[in-house]
Amino acid sequence: MATRLVPKTELRDRIRDELAELGEDTIVVTERGRPLAVAISVERWNALQETMENLEDALAVAEARLAGDRGRPAKDILEAIDDDVRGPTRATG
Numbered sequence: 001m002a003t004r005l006v007p008k009t010e011l012r013d014r015i016r017d018e019l020a021e022l023g024e025d026t027i028v029v030t031e032r033g034r035p036l037a038v039a040i041s042v043e044r045w046n047a048l049q050e051t052m053e054n055l056e057d058a059l060a061v062a063e064a065r066l067a068g069d070r071g072r073p074a075k076d077i078l079e080a081i082d083d084d085v086r087g088p089t090r091a092t093g
Helices: 008-020 042-066 074-086
Strands: 003-007 026-031 034-039
Touching: 003 008, 008 026, 008 034
Parallel strands: 003 026
Antiparallel strands: 026 034
């Protein structure tokens, strides 16, 4: 995995070639010598997301063990997940 710095003005002219050659590399797009954006492949992005989720899960388990947490009922956990994804349910009436 290599990191390539590509000025924004050059990227306009060769975006197709840069993306075709991306593979496992990282492209840092610069503007006036300063980092502006980062481009990585979808496969690498997905792998990074999965790794981050696994690390977050491992951290949550470690924190729960350190806190002496005995756990929560599955129903409560599933409701919390639903709230995170869909937003809290509102009573209508």
